[in-house]
Amino acid sequence: MAKVMGVVNLTPDSFSDGGRFLAPDAALVQARRLIAQGADILDLGAESTRPGAAPVPAEDEIARLVPLIAEIRAQSAVAISVDTMKPAVARAAVAAGAEIWNDVTALGFSDDAPAVAAELGCGVVLMHMQGEPRTMQADPRYGDVVGEVAEFLSARAEAAMAAGVAREKIWLDPGVGFGKTLAHNLTLLAHMDAIVALGFPVLLGVSRKRFIAALDPVAEPADARLPGSLAAALAGVQAGVAALRVHDVAETVQALKVWDAISRAR
Numbered sequence: 496m497a498k499v500m501g502v503v504n505l506t507p508d509s510f511s512d513g514g515r516f517l518a519p520d521a522a523l524v525q526a527r528r529l530i531a532q533g534a535d536i537l538d539l540g541a542e543s544t545r546p547g548a549a550p551v552p553a554e555d556e557i558a559r560l561v562p563l564i565a566e567i568r569a570q571s572a573v574a575i576s577v578d579t580m581k582p583a584v585a586r587a588a589v590a591a592g593a594e595i596w597n598d599v600t601a602l603g604f605s606d607d608a609p610a611v612a613a614e615l616g617c618g619v620v621l622m623h624m625q626g627e628p629r630t631m632q633a634d635p636r637y638g639d640v641v642g643e644v645a646e647f648l649s650a651r652a653e654a655a656m657a658a659g660v661a662r663e664k665i666w667l668d669p670g671v672g673f674g675k676t677l678a679h680n681l682t683l684l685a686h687m688d689a690i691v692a693l694g695f696p697v698l699l700g701v702s703r704k705r706f707i708a709a710l711d712p713v714a715e716p717a718d719a720r721l722p723g724s725l726a727a728a729l730a731g732v733q734a735g736v737a738a739l740r741v742h743d744v745a746e747t748v749q750a751l752k753v754w755d756a757i758s759r760a761r
């Protein structure tokens with residue numbers, strides 16, 4: 496069965512649940528809830544990547560993340576991933592007990608990022624994004640979105656391995672919604688097998704994303720996008736993705752159990 500990565504945002508402005516889990520206690524309660532619901536991995540983020548979101552200094556990210564990571568680690572063996580672009584934040588998070596660096600810039604934020612990932616020895620999620628969060632949705636363009644995303648991810652995996660990251664530590668993510676129109680997102684989702692064919696485990700993040708509201712205008716606000724999130728997630732699972740990054744863990748686990756049981760009955 497695909498693994499479920501539950502999102503815990505420690506940001507004041509995340510598009511889907513911003514501000515709700517800002518106080519460390521509230522984030523810990525949310526983390527515990529997602530573990531109880533069956534999350535295999537918790538993805539903790541202290542800087543929003545939403546278009547137009549304010550950048551957060553590394554010290555602030557670290558100050559938000561480290562106490563929470565330490566607390567979760569003390570209470571549970573759940574895998575912990577840190578959603579950050581900054582090597583300094585990944586370093587502090589791994590020291591506190593995180594084992595995965597989820598990087599929406601695919602180790603491209605600074606020149607030392609691949610070497611830091613190698614040194615930390617943690618899992619690394621390399622995600623595709625066209626442009627940068629502030630402007631990425633302004634006018635995204637591709638000649639061949641699937642080919643270009645696949646080529647980028649292969650090149651970043653090669654760069655990571657050249658810097659010393661072990662092959663088995665690498666995950667790829669097509670970055671749904673990151674510098675992509677509705678048509679780009681749908682083409683990618685329809686051809687996810689081409690990303691899976693690159694030979695690394697694939698993480699897919701479609702949960703509560705805006706493309707769902709573009710298809711169904713009643714899917715507002717973001718927490719009204721669960722049905723669309725599940726439909727897109729299962730399309731990914733059918734293509735062979737290894738993990739789903741989601742806000743609604745219990746619901747996703749149930750969908751995966753049913754999907755998995757049907758697959759095994761074939």
Ligand code: HH2
Pocket residue numbers: 502504506508509510511512540542543544545578597598599620622668670671698699700701740
């Ligand atoms: N999506 C978001 C953030 N991080 N990481 C990966 N690997 N893949 C994704 O698709 C992905 C990601 C955006 O979602 P969310 O965390 O809810 O919002 P925000 O970026 O505003 O914190």
